[in-house]
Amino acid sequence: MPVLRWLRRHLIVIAGLLTLAYMILPNIVVMVFSFNKPNGRFNYSWQRFSTDAWKDPCGVADMCGSLSLSLQIAVWATVGATVLGTMIAFALVRYRFRARGAINSLIFLPMAMPEVVMAASLLTLFLNMGAQLGFWTILIAHIMFCLSFVVTAVKARVMSMDPRLEEAARDLYAGPVQTFVRVTLPIAAPGIAAGALLAFALSFDDFIITNFNAGSTVTFPMFVWGSAQRGTPVQINVIGTAMFIIAVLVVLAGQLIANRRKKAQP
Amino acid sequence: MTQQQTGGDVRLTGISKTYGSFAAVQPLDLTVPQGSFFALLGASGCGKTTTLRMIAGLEEATTGTVTLGGRDITGLPPYKRPVNTVFQSYALFPHLDITENVAFGLRRRGIKSVKKQVDDMLELVQLGDFARRRPHQLSGGQQQRVAVARALINHPQVLLLDEPLGALDLKLRRQMQLELKRIQTEVGITFIHVTHDQEEAMTMADTVAVMNAGRVEQLGDPADLYENPRTTFVANFLGTSNLIEGEVVSTGTDIVVSAGGGKLRLPADRCPAPTANGGRLLLGIRPEKISLAHRDDADEIAEGRNRVTGRIVDSSFIGVSTQYVVESPAGKSLQVYEQNVERRARLTPGAEVVLHWNPAHTFGLDAAQDIDAGVETVEDAA
Numbered sequence: 001m002p003v004l005r006w007l008r009r010h011l012i013v014i015a016g017l018l019t020l021a022y023m024i025l026p027n028i029v030v031m032v033f034s035f036n037k038p039n040g041r042f043n044y045s046w047q048r049f050s051t052d053a054w055k056d057p058c059g060v061a062d063m064c065g066s067l068s069l070s071l072q073i074a075v076w077a078t079v080g081a082t083v084l085g086t087m088i089a090f091a092l093v094r095y096r097f098r099a100r101g102a103i104n105s106l107i108f109l110p111m112a113m114p115e116v117v118m119a120a121s122l123l124t125l126f127l128n129m130g131a132q133l134g135f136w137t138i139l140i141a142h143i144m145f146c147l148s149f150v151v152t153a154v155k156a157r158v159m160s161m162d163p164r165l166e167e168a169a170r171d172l173y174a175g176p177v178q179t180f181v182r183v184t185l186p187i188a189a190p191g192i193a194a195g196a197l198l199a200f201a202l203s204f205d206d207f208i209i210t211n212f213n214a215g216s217t218v219t220f221p222m223f224v225w226g227s228a229q230r231g232t233p234v235q236i237n238v239i240g241t242a243m244f245i246i247a248v249l250v251v252l253a254g255q256l257i258a259n260r261r262k263k264a265q266p
Numbered sequence: 267m268t269q270q271q272t273g274g275d276v277r278l279t280g281i282s283k284t285y286g287s288f289a290a291v292q293p294l295d296l297t298v299p300q301g302s303f304f305a306l307l308g309a310s311g312c313g314k315t316t317t318l319r320m321i322a323g324l325e326e327a328t329t330g331t332v333t334l335g336g337r338d339i340t341g342l343p344p345y346k347r348p349v350n351t352v353f354q355s356y357a358l359f360p361h362l363d364i365t366e367n368v369a370f371g372l373r374r375r376g377i378k379s380v381k382k383q384v385d386d387m388l389e390l391v392q393l394g395d396f397a398r399r400r401p402h403q404l405s406g407g408q409q410q411r412v413a414v415a416r417a418l419i420n421h422p423q424v425l426l427l428d429e430p431l432g433a434l435d436l437k438l439r440r441q442m443q444l445e446l447k448r449i450q451t452e453v454g455i456t457f458i459h460v461t462h463d464q465e466e467a468m469t470m471a472d473t474v475a476v477m478n479a480g481r482v483e484q485l486g487d488p489a490d491l492y493e494n495p496r497t498t499f500v501a502n503f504l505g506t507s508n509l510i511e512g513e514v515v516s517t518g519t520d521i522v523v524s525a526g527g528g529k530l531r532l533p534a535d536r537c538p539a540p541t542a543n544g545g546r547l548l549l550g551i552r553p554e555k556i557s558l559a560h561r562d563d564a565d566e567i568a569e570g571r572n573r574v575t576g577r578i579v580d581s582s583f584i585g586v587s588t589q590y591v592v593e594s595p596a597g598k599s600l601q602v603y604e605q606n607v608e609r610r611a612r613l614t615p616g617a618e619v620v621l622h623w624n625p626a627h628t629f630g631l632d633a634a635q636d637i638d639a640g641v642e643t644v645e646d647a648a
Contacts (some may be wrong), residue, residue, distance in 0.1 A: 167324050168357035170344040172371035172416070182370075186361045 027244055034237035041231025053234035057242075060233040063223055067239060070204055070220035073135070077142035077203040082196045084143070085150025086188070092151070093158040108152075110145045118145070119212035126213060133215025141213050142203040149202060150195035157191025274335020275299050276321060276424055276456065281330030282480075283316050290316045292480040293329060298424075298458055298473075300335070303450050305459045305471035309503070309640075313480040314460045318426050321458065322351045334423060345374070350417035354429040356409045358401035364388070364412055365397045371420040387419045390449065407438045414446070418453060425450075427459040431466065443469050464504050468492070476500050478640065492552075496538050498631055501550050503640035508556070510549045510574070510596045511633055514541050521630065523547050526596030530572045530628065537630025546633035553601040555627040558590060558610075561618040571622040576600065578617045588613075592621060 007014075033043055037050035058064035091097075092104055110118065119141075126137050165187065169179040185192075207221040214222060224236055276298040283291040291313040298304045306314040319325035321332055323344035331340045339347050350371065358367050368387055369380040388394045391411035401409055410430060417425055430446070431439045447470050450457045461467050467474045468488035475485040476499070484491060484500045495501035498509060512525025520531045521541055530549055534541075541547060551572075559567055567573065576594025583606075590602040590613065602621060604610070613619065 162355060162357060164353050164355055164357040165359060167344070168351070168353055168359070169370070171322055171324065171349075171351045172420070173345045173374040174370075175343075175345050178374055182374075183359060187359075 030237050030244070031241045034234060034241045036234055036237075038234065043232045043234050043237065053238045057235050057238045060227075060235045062218065063220075063227075063233070063235055063239075066218045066223040067220045069135070069217065073138055073142060073219065074200050074204040076139055077146055078196050078200045080139070080143040081146035081150045081199045081203075082192060085147050085195055085199075086154050086192055088147070089151045089154035089158055089191075093155055094163075107148050110148045111152075115145075115208045119209040122209065123212045133213055134217045137213045137215070138210055138217065138219065141209050142206060145206070145209065146199035146202055149198045150192075153195035153198060154188065154191045157188050157194075161187055274337075274423070276458070277333045278317070278321070279331045279333070281317070281320060281327050281332060283313070283320060283325060284328045289480050291320070294480075294482055296475065296482065296485075298456060300423075300456055301454050302472045303447070303457045303459065303470055305461060305467035305474045306477055307461055307464055307467040307474050307503075308477035309462055312477045314462075314477045315428055317477070318351075318428055318458060318460045321424070322349055322426050323347045324351075348423045349426060350420050350422040350424075351426040351428060352410075352413045352417050352430045354432055356401075356413040356433075358409055358412055358416070360401055363398050363400055364393065364404070367401065367412060368416045368419055370416060375420075383419055387415045390418070390452070391415045406434055407442060410434065410442060411445075414449065418449070418455070422455065424456045424458060427457060429460055429462070431461075431463075439466070446470060468504070476503060478503075494536065494629060495550065495631070497639070498548065498635045498637055499640035501629075501631065501640070502638070506553050506601050507550045508553060508597060508600045509631070509637050510551075510600075511637065512547055512549060512596075514543055514545045514547050516543065517541050520625065521547070523549055525549065526574060526594060528573060528575070528596070530574070530596075531625040532628035532630050533626055536626075536628065539630055539632035541630070548631040548633045548635070548637065550629045550631055551623055551627060553589070554587075554603040556600075556602045556621050556623045558592075558602055558604055558613055559620045559622065560612045561620055564620045567620060567622045570625070572625050572628060574600070574621040576619060576621060578613060578615050578619055580615055581613065592619060594621070 033046070034053060035049050035051060036043055036046055037048050037052060038045070039047055053059070088103075088107065092100065092107075122137075122141050122144075123133075126133060131137055161184075165183055166179050169183040170176075174182060205221050207225060210219050211222055211225075218226070220239070224232075227233060227236065276296075278294060278296040280293045280295060281291065282289065282293040294317070296317075306317060308314045316325055320327045323339070323342060323346075327340060331338055333339065334348065339349075359370065362370070365384050365388075368384050372380045372383060384397070385394065388397060391414055393408060393411055393415070396404060396408065396412075401412065404412065410433075413430070427446070431442050434442060443466055446457070446459075459467070459471060468491075472487060473485065474488055474491055476483045476491065478499045484496050486494075491500060492504055495504065495507070498507075501507035501509065510525050510530070512523035512530065514521060515524050515529070516522045517534065519534055521534050521537055523530050523532070532549060537547070539547065561575070564573075574594050574596045576592040576596070578590050579593045579599070580591040582589050585606070587603045587605050588610075590604065592600045592602060594600055600621065604613075
């Protein structure tokens, strides 16, 4: 049976393509509907092709404001969580101190805790402290839950690092700062980058915790949620598509650079 | 490379290291003359690496001082010491290519034009073609040479080598031993080499310090250590020794000892232990210095030689020689290595034999020590 034989030989490729399609299909729907011209307020059924939304992405009131706020929060949360998380990861791997074991497990708590519960508790905390809900409370909350992911990513990297490398650097006339900048940081960089990317993605599309602690501030996920009640503007799909394309471009660029570097070496 | 550093001796004075209640290195004094190839030899955990790391500055000494050419460097951090290390795992920087690895020390000291020096150094270790590779693209032996180049390019006053050949296979190790010896002769820098391999230490070093349990047991040139061990540890750790316990019956220029029902002699000047009639003494004899004769031929043995009778329990043919294990009243398993000059058909397990050797080849040791100290067990060798 030639058909069966062909199937057997290509089963892995077929399964791979099906899985890929399963993952990519929602993104394609988002993309396609960014070119839709809906009748009425809801962008749920295909009417006809139009580029109106792409020509005027900020045409919906408050949407671009919320987008810029979300990006700002994501950037600062990434910076904060990455710096703190990297330091915590190094401390946990490299040093022996009291309560190290306890901290090691406590750091995972934000990952394990149901988000709704954590969001509600945070709100209680902020209200009791008399904090003004808004940008800062969101940022503090985001840094908090991103921290565990950064620590996990960096810790894995630091644990696999040979401490002799830093000793070798010190032995070769590098002071503490030089050792850190020239040896420790470059070797830990992939772990730190992975943690930072994770933090950015988590912060950018967090809804539950943000919704509880935002006060009257509206982030992009909150805007999408809100508009879904009243009608979904096509511009949401435009923003979604743009983010998707940017992410794909970043990944491609990374691959290209890695390939070129590999080729440069004999 | 002809530029000679005006260095000086490395002198350790009363240096020690304790972790909590565990003494890794007992207070020890050691002088390494400038330009020498010095080996610290011992089993794992004997404190040799800790001693080396204290010279490098990677480990803080609990007590004592390290001086280099008269200058006290005890308090200096590693990056301020004119000393470089070749690490056991090489510790090459994985994110830098070979050139940048080798140039690392020069660059940290603010030297801008490093190309010529790096090229020369890679030439010295025969790796000129690999300058742009990354460490993981090199074999173990090549990585090891990069590690040596990376340290030597700084013209340290002392080069420290921490088991640098431990990860290489046997053949490559032999080759690198000669290579390192050649480089040392060429650059004239003091090498301090830490190893657990006694053959490696004896092949390469001018002076060997045998360490055990945080102390230096004995120090000397390899031949002297081998011929005149002063402790049972050195006698057993450096090669193999047959140690026979006996009772002193007379002293003089020759000491006569009664052991296993016979009388054995040794020169008094080869016995560092105190002797008195009636006292206990350990006699030592290296396996290759013993000759074997079948009991039937015992009459042919020359007068004046030490004799021990026994029975062969095991023999193994290893090409250049045959190794026999002999059971005798003097010792349970005496080792004898016989050159394979001619086949000796009668010397098979079970044969009754006489072991005989020149009394001048016998050394004496204090019987108050552990007779098995330093014997390599199976776990140690693994």
